[in-house]
Amino acid sequence: MAEMTIRDALNAALREELIRDENVFIMGEEVAEYDGAYKVTRGLWKEFGDKRVVDSPITELGFAALGVGAAMAGLRPVIEFMTFNFSILAADQIINHAAKMLYMSGGQFNVPIVFRGPNGSAFQVSSQHSQALEAFYANFPGLKVVMPSTAADAKGLLKSSIRDNNPVVFLEQETMYGMKSEVPEDEDFLIPLGVADVKREGSDCTIVARSFTVPQALKAAEIIKSEYDVSVEVVDPRTIKPLDIDTITASVKKTNRLVIAEESHSFASVGAEISHQVMENAFDYLDAPIKRISTVEAPMPYARNLEVAALPSVEKIVAAVKEVCYL
Amino acid sequence: MPTKTATRQQKTAEKDAKSTANGSPKTASKNSAKLKEIVTDEVNKKEAKAEFQTRKKSQTSALKNTDPELLREMLYQMVLGRIFEQKCAEVYRIGKIGGFCHLYIGQEAVGVGSMMALKEGDYTITSYRDHVQAMVAGISPEEVLAELYGKAGGNVGGKGGSMHMFSKEKGFFGGHGIVGGQIGVATGMAYAQKYKGTDNVTLCFFGEAAVNQGIFHESLNMAQLWKIPCIYICENNQYGMGTSQKRAMSISNIASKAEAYGMANEFVDGMDVMAVREATLRAIERARKDGSPTLLEIRCYRYMGHSMSDPGKYRTTEEIKKYQERDPIVLFKESLKAAKVFGDKDFEEIETKAKEAVEKAVKFAEESPFPDESELMTDVLAE
Ligand SMILES: Cc1ncc(C[n+]2csc(CCOP(=O)(O)OP(=O)(O)O)c2C)c(N)n1
Numbered sequence A: 001m002a003e004m005t006i007r008d009a010l011n012a013a014l015r016e017e018l019i020r021d022e023n024v025f026i027m028g029e030e031v032a033e034y035d036g037a038y039k040v041t042r043g044l045w046k047e048f049g050d051k052r053v054v055d056s057p058i059t060e061l062g063f064a065a066l067g068v069g070a071a072m073a074g075l076r077p078v079i080e081f082m083t084f085n086f087s088i089l090a091a092d093q094i095i096n097h098a099a100k101m102l103y104m105s106g107g108q109f110n111v112p113i114v115f116r117g118p119n120g121s122a123f124q125v126s127s128q129h130s131q132a133l134e135a136f137y138a139n140f141p142g143l144k145v146v147m148p149s150t151a152a153d154a155k156g157l158l159k160s161s162i163r164d165n166n167p168v169v170f171l172e173q174e175t176m177y178g179m180k181s182e183v184p185e186d187e188d189f190l191i192p193l194g195v196a197d198v199k200r201e202g203s204d205c206t207i208v209a210r211s212f213t214v215p216q217a218l219k220a221a222e223i224i225k226s227e228y229d230v231s232v233e234v235v236d237p238r239t240i241k242p243l244d245i246d247t248i249t250a251s252v253k254k255t256n257r258l259v260i261a262e263e264s265h266s267f268a269s270v271g272a273e274i275s276h277q278v279m280e281n282a283f284d285y286l287d288a289p290i291k292r293i294s295t296v297e298a299p300m301p302y303a304r305n306l307e308v309a310a311l312p313s314v315e316k317i318v319a320a321v322k323e324v325c326y327l
Numbered sequence B: 001m002p003t004k005t006a007t008r009q010q011k012t013a014e015k016d017a018k019s020t021a022n023g024s025p026k027t028a029s030k031n032s033a034k035l036k037e038i039v040t041d042e043v044n045k046k047e048a049k050a051e052f053q054t055r056k057k058s059q060t061s062a063l064k065n066t067d068p069e070l071l072r073e074m075l076y077q078m079v080l081g082r083i084f085e086q087k088c089a090e091v092y093r094i095g096k097i098g099g100f101c102h103l104y105i106g107q108e109a110v111g112v113g114s115m116m117a118l119k120e121g122d123y124t125i126t127s128y129r130d131h132v133q134a135m136v137a138g139i140s141p142e143e144v145l146a147e148l149y150g151k152a153g154g155n156v157g158g159k160g161g162s163m164h165m166f167s168k169e170k171g172f173f174g175g176h177g178i179v180g181g182q183i184g185v186a187t188g189m190a191y192a193q194k195y196k197g198t199d200n201v202t203l204c205f206f207g208e209a210a211v212n213q214g215i216f217h218e219s220l221n222m223a224q225l226w227k228i229p230c231i232y233i234c235e236n237n238q239y240g241m242g243t244s245q246k247r248a249m250s251i252s253n254i255a256s257k258a259e260a261y262g263m264a265n266e267f268v269d270g271m272d273v274m275a276v277r278e279a280t281l282r283a284i285e286r287a288r289k290d291g292s293p294t295l296l297e298i299r300c301y302r303y304m305g306h307s308m309s310d311p312g313k314y315r316t317t318e319e320i321k322k323y324q325e326r327d328p329i330v331l332f333k334e335s336l337k338a339a340k341v342f343g344d345k346d347f348e349e350i351e352t353k354a355k356e357a358v359e360k361a362v363k364f365a366e367e368s369p370f371p372d373e374s375e376l377m378t379d380v381l382a383e
């Protein structure tokens, strides 16, 4: 085990996969000579050179498309979006092309590609640069959607995503790149896609959190424990699609209460989907209505105080837990 | 890395583009070909100095036909833009401004020279590098700085920040954060101007890296096809973040891309505010007459990093110094002096006035309250 940041864990995963498979290459804006806008690809261009780590023009639709074609023809591209906001320019390729290819070719052409980069807010970068897009991509069959929250998950899930034979949308979080935790050093350390992780065990209430909201949920659980002696379980699905509903349901059956915390807007969100599936699978076990904490239904404002008010927070999650536990 | 062969191929391609341009008006000024070489090449400081003198000569003569009051205002806006941005850098470093902050230092002649050729009812739109354009449009320095502070007194009440200044009243359609997005929006703004039967035009600013987005090409085609009075101003500061134009674009001559659409185009030295003004006036004349669009490639240079968080390790201080030798404000002042339009006393007055305006803006931004939390849910949808 080694303690490392999420940034370095992602970097290690990329490096190991570049070594392991010569068909893997990285392409995106500033990924090579600049070491990545957020330094996730630091050192990789120096080590692997122009062929494996490629700086692209600012042309998201173009290089996403190039990735799709290269994947159909046998390569394993890792396409970095400087932030996922810019993936919207490439959505045609991700949704109309990558997601449909296997199905519409009658199973002939699979698209082993990873689209990765930071998703969600990032300290006052305002409306066009703060969007959490997991629900958007998860809505389309043919894509896998992954959202790690710890360094170990980041590494194990990214390696699995690169080895996966399908298009994977891999969503990181800029404000979490510097967070440290333990990571196994084994080069074959993989975390399978579609398996949730119980980040904290508890018996009285479940919080389902992902990415940005996982550290918040863990903090909220501690506060609830020390102030009310109520035991909170935190479940991190890690993969949004396919979703490990069994682990979530098992937790709810044990605690009988559920709070869902997410960074995206609430309307038609992943939280809404989880809430529905829990209702289908564990309706009789619920002792309180499910509560969701999401970003407000407005574009992200710039002003610090408004941004804080817009986003989920430890305080908001604590309040939600108190509400479902009738505290 | 561009090889020698690539350069040769590129030259032929550019020649081909010229000869096949079907009847597009040839508007490039005579010396622009020579200028292109001078600016493109890795010139040393000496050459930069020589170029400064040439520019000074042509600028000095251009000044003679221009209203001195307009010239005073142009210089004031350039000086204000410079001092304002220097202040932004200063207060950013002590945490008064959050998020991204892209400064315009070095590029002042582009925004000022072109926008000050507009008339009532014309529109402007630009990218995230928008503070100076916003002020030239008439938004006060107080409002721009308070916006950067995320305060209620800000240009958009603290909702937008550095990248998103707007003023419907002043015809300023915003600062936009998605590289290239505003090029398409500008095309629609100009479409509406023509649709309504006005002779107004739209100025659209974008960086050279935005030219690699599909929207640039889609927009130019529509604009020329339908004679949409949009003036596309590519502010070629030669870098998109840490990537030089050379590493991201197959040819170096951006103006010539207009030829593919049969569109009028011109290459302009962005250190020369009068050259920018004159090229813009020519484009405006075409646009007002029958809606003809123009692409202007205005070569300039940003002295600071891409944004406040960019250490700028991808270029040498030598290179930066080379462009500072041809500083647009110094050049303009020297020409004004040589043409005997203004003297040192005028320059001092202008500088003092700009400094006072910036100090006033700081005071206003500091004292303005943060927006009320009730603002969070307003403006999501129109009534
Ligand atoms: C669609 C999109 N991709 C990437 C970015 C990130 N980004 C912001 S500015 C920039 C460089 C743009 O360079 P250029 O167009 O030359 O304008 P300049 O900043 O030089 O004024 C990049 C890559 C973005 N904002 N939008």
Ligand SMILES: [Mg+2]
Binding pocket: B207, B208, B209, B235, B236, B237, B238, B239, B240, B241
């Ligand atoms: Mg640029």
